[in-house]
Amino acid sequence: MSYQGDHSLQVKKNFTSRLATALRPKKRGNRLTKTPPGASVQVERKSDVSNRSTVTQNSVVPNRPPGLPAAVNFYNKSTPASNAQTGELWDEAEMLHSLLRRDSQDSLNSLNRVERIRNQIPDSERKPGEDMIASLPATLWQIISSHMTPIDSANLALSSKTLLSLLGTSPFLALNFPKNNAETHWYKIGFLLGMDIFLPDHLLCYPCATYHRRIQKGKERLKARNVLNLIYNCPNPKLQSRHRLTVEYELPFTFVQLVFRAQQYRLEYGLQLETLSRRLKSRESEWFHQTRYFFHKGHLLLRVISKSFAVGGLPPAGLRNFLYSREDYTPYFSVCAHWRDGELMNVCKCALSHVPLPDFSAAHQLRNGQKTNRALIKSRAEFVSLCSNCRPMRRCPDCPTEYLVEMKLEEDRSDSDPVQRFKQCMVVTRWSDLGDGRNPAEGEWAACNGEIAYDSFAHMGRRAIAGVFESQNGFTVPGQGIKSLNPKGERRGEEGHNWY
Ligand SMILES: [Zn+2]
Ligand SMILES: [Zn+2]
Ligand SMILES: [Zn+2]
Known part of the structure; x- marks a missing residue:
């Protein structure tokens, strides 16, 4: 059936059916509930077949692209009687929830998705936003970056080649400058910590703010304080943080790093907790x-x-x-x-x-x-x-x-x-x-x-x-x-x- 041709007839029928719906006494306990989208679509299809006079919200939306889930508006008077909110039932919770976006097609994301479905472009081939980023001038990106913390600014420059070419190496140089500033040192540590997941063979050294190579990977064991037990070759071994356990034993912070890495990523990144x-x-x-x-x-x-x-x-x-x-x-x-x-x-x-x-x-x-x-x-x-x-x-x-x-x-x-x-x-x-x-x-x-x-x-x-x-x-x-x-x-x- 063509909805466009029978429009006036439908509107007429629609009005009478709405009137009938409004006057019909509601069954007790038949309260309006939020049904999953799939279920409501089924109800609508059934009613389409049995009662042609019911015009759902779906049918008045022109040119709906195939594949899109049907939008359901519980508060529209033309939805089937079982779903309709006729004003007889006043459910504050449902009204509050109705303020949320429900399958609206007005958001930029939804419009982009509709566009992709219309042109049959799969999600995996979605165009990256590189062109959009590159279309903004480098000075603007530099101003944006200047409002960020040094860690965020360096991470932004590292996120893509386009951003790196726009921002240059200045965010990275800023992490090293001025050299003896304690605050800058911790910014650098914060930036380097984000790379932990890429470096299973290395361990971040806090005094040097450098990743050193683990020289006994997987075989690190706690030893007595007076035994030389190097985890990596570091020029500042005396600056390493350690906590006193007993008179003869200490817990170096490197071991804490190792057990956390093994727990967060995989065993090859560190040590099992039981070994401590x-x-x-x-x-x-x-x-x-x-x-x-x-x-x-x-x-x-x-x-x-x-x-x-x-x-x-x-x-x-x-x-x-x-x-x-x-x-x-x-x-x-x-x-x-x-x-x-x-x-x-x-x-x-x-x-x-x-x-x-x-x-x-x-x-x-x-x-x-x-x-x-x-x-x-x-x-x-x-x-x-x-x-x-x-x-x-x-x-x-x-x-x-x-x-x-x-x-x-x-x-x-x-x-x-x-x-x-x-x-x-x-x-x-x-x-x-x-x-x-x-x-x-x-x-x-x-x-x-x-x-x-x-x-x-x-x-x-x-x-x-x-x-x-x-x-x-x-x-x-x-x-x-x-x-x-x-x-x-x-x-x-x-x-x-x-x-x-
Ligand atoms: Zn070091
Ligand atoms: Zn204490
Ligand atoms: Zn006592």
Whole structure:
């Protein structure tokens, strides 16, 4: 049928049908809903066959190119009765949604698409906008580029050959100039980071702002601090950022980059996260450490469990001997850069003060002499409960790090005396957020190293890193309040009196 020829007749019929539709009582529950475009097209086709008097929105649009989905307007009075909004039902949500663009053919994109379909040009052969870009004068592009950040400007010049010829090399030279400006250095790093995906064999060196070739690709392993362990040949090895894990081990930022690259792209770009997790035995003390890492919302979380068998009744000198390395007078267990300020060492000493005196069992006493003292004989396996000062978890206010000090009963397999095997063990667990691995000079990484000011309570709120970390294994950290590690807000470092 030709719609053009019967137009007047249709309009007449259309008017009566509209009147009938308006007067017909609506079925209960037959509310207007947004049906998918395909379904509504089917309804329209059916109604076309059964009732020729219904003129849909489709039929009045002249010269619709073949292949275009039929546009449906729910609010047009001439749509079929089941779809029509006659004003009897007032649905605010639907009215609001009707303000959205629904298959409109007025946008530039839709018009271009109609044009392509009309001329039978497939999407893959769409003409690039190069000519349009080239038609604008170079000076205009340079003005546009001058309003961008140096990183965006360089990325714009790199995006196509046409733009490169229009903008020239000036955006790239700007990243190198002036040479010693710290801000320019970080712009250059930001620009180079965008190339990470193209360079699996290289790694971005932050002090040099250069990609160095990885000299032991895929075989990079964490080694003790005093072992030469080069990831690449760099003229500034001393400027590399690293974080202290224990007395003998550090985590270089290069390893953080490698695990993030492997996670973001493919394994050949870096290292599997599991290769960082280690069990470390201290050579100069009885302390034993276990490190584990975990990705959470684009951040690298770290947990270090440090433990050592503890003896009760130690004098102050004995406590220091137990807790501090004699090499540099730092704790044997893992700490953030702010351990000297606040209560961390006092909490450890308080926990040790709850350990009972060494167990003088009857057998032990008889071995040393004839007489036994009953007052000294205690039960062997005794659980130590800590006080309100040393039991709660502590959060460093200056970096995203949390500490928990515990006393546990553990078996000492090296002890030949079976009676004495179960001993009190001091366990210091530390959880840290090491940041998103993009920049060692800012964010959580720099905060843990004590390089920037950071308010951990404002950043992390009530959710503890410990809770996030342990929930990945299905464990829950016993619910308890988190206390500040430094409630008085002291920032005295080595000058303070609390740390030794
Ligand atoms: Zn370098
Ligand atoms: Zn205590
Ligand atoms: Zn800290």
